[in-house]
Amino acid sequence: METQPFKAFIDLITFDQKLQKLHKDIVAAQVVAADLDRKKRERARHAEQIQAQVRDLRKQVDAQELEMKSLDAQEKAKRTQLDTVRDARSYESLEKEVNHLKHAQHESEKVLLGLWNKVETTQKEFERVQQQDSVELATISQEHADVLAKIETLQAEFNAIEHDRPAKKEFVPEEWLEQYESMRSRIDDPVVPEEDGTCSGCFATINGQDILRLRRKALLTCKSCYRLLYQPKAMGANLENEVVKP
Ligand SMILES: [Zn+2]
Numbered sequence: 001m002e003t004q005p006f007k008a009f010i011d012l013i014t015f016d017q018k019l020q021k022l023h024k025d026i027v028a029a030q031v032v033a034a035d036l037d038r039k040k041r042e043r044a045r046h047a048e049q050i051q052a053q054v055r056d057l058r059k060q061v062d063a064q065e066l067e068m069k070s071l072d073a074q075e076k077a078k079r080t081q082l083d084t085v086r087d088a089r090s091y092e093s094l095e096k097e098v099n100h101l102k103h104a105q106h107e108s109e110k111v112l113l114g115l116w117n118k119v120e121t122t123q124k125e126f127e128r129v130q131q132q133d134s135v136e137l138a139t140i141s142q143e144h145a146d147v148l149a150k151i152e153t154l155q156a157e158f159n160a161i162e163h164d165r166p167a168k169k170e171f172v173p174e175e176w177l178e179q180y181e182s183m184r185s186r187i188d189d190p191v192v193p194e195e196d197g198t199c200s201g202c203f204a205t206i207n208g209q210d211i212l213r214l215r216r217k218a219l220l221t222c223k224s225c226y227r228l229l230y231q232p233k234a235m236g237a238n239l240e241n242e243v244v245k246p
Contacts, residue, residue, distance in 0.1 A: 006219070006235045008171035009180075013191055015161075015168050016184065022158045029151045036144040043133055043140075050126040057119045064112045071108060075101040176219055179228055191228040201227040 078098045085091045169177060183190035192201040194214050199206060204224030206214070214220060214231035222229050 005171055005173050005176075006217075006230065008168075009173075009176055009191070009219075012168045012172055013180075015165070017188075019158065019161055019165075020188070022154055022161065026151060026154045026158065029147055029154065033144060033147040033151060036140055036147060039140055040137065040144065043137055047126070047129050047133060050122060050129055054119065054122050054126055057115060057122060061112065061115045061119060064108060064115055068105065068108045068112065071101055071105045075105065176228070179221065183227065187227070189227070191230065192222075193232045194229050199225060199227065199229055201225050201229075 075098060078094055078101060082091065082094045082098065085094055172180075180190055189201060192199060194200070194206060194211070197206055197211060198204060199222040202222060202225035204222060206220075206222070206229065210220055210229075211231075214229060215234050217231070217234045220229045221227070
């Protein structure tokens with residue numbers, strides 16, 4: 001085997017690691033974008049919830065006011081009756097009813113006041129949240145737009161580089177490519193050098209016969225981790241020095 005194909009192979013691996021790094025950057029940016037999007041939606045939902053609370057409380061106020069009007073009308077009617085009643089028993093009974101209505105009015109008024117307080121507090125909270133959102137949501141939205149733009153740039157870069165990949169494979173022997181392609185989806189370093197008689201990927205000892213083959217420029221599969229093994233001196237190249245670490 002010539003050193004030339006191996007150089008081409010190293011070149012392809014280096015190239016792929018650049019692609020992988022870009023891919024990782026894209027995925028990381030996508031996570032950030034999703035998080036910012038979630039924040040935006042959470043804040044919008046929070047504001048909507050408070051607004052709904054205000055609406056609900058106002059409905060309760062309306063209902064309470066209606067009840068008070070009704071109690072007021074009932075009380076007035078009873079009082080009118082009271083003026084016309086002559087016998088003591090009926091008078092006493094009506095008077096009791098009037099007192100009962102007065103008490104109910106008093107209680108209703110207390111409820112109404114409580115509701116009004118709640119409306120006021122909740123409305124203030126809504127205004128506070130809106131105020132906060134007007135500043136912070138703008139920042140979050142800007143950050144989100146920036147990350148989306150970054151993803152687009154990275155993706156364009158990735159696509160442009162990936163376009164050149166077939167040319168990079170041209171001088172790499174098919175058998176190496178096959179093994180490499182099947183490993184590369186699973187591990188970051190599918191091709192590693194032999195070091196002091198061991199695989200530098202998994203530190204398994206390589207048998208003497210294979211060491212000899214490696215020295216004769218063979219590319220072997222590690223029997224322990226299935227990474228592709230090479231002998232740096234024999235190949236006249238060391239991947240470790242050339243590869244851009246992600
Ligand atoms: Zn190994």
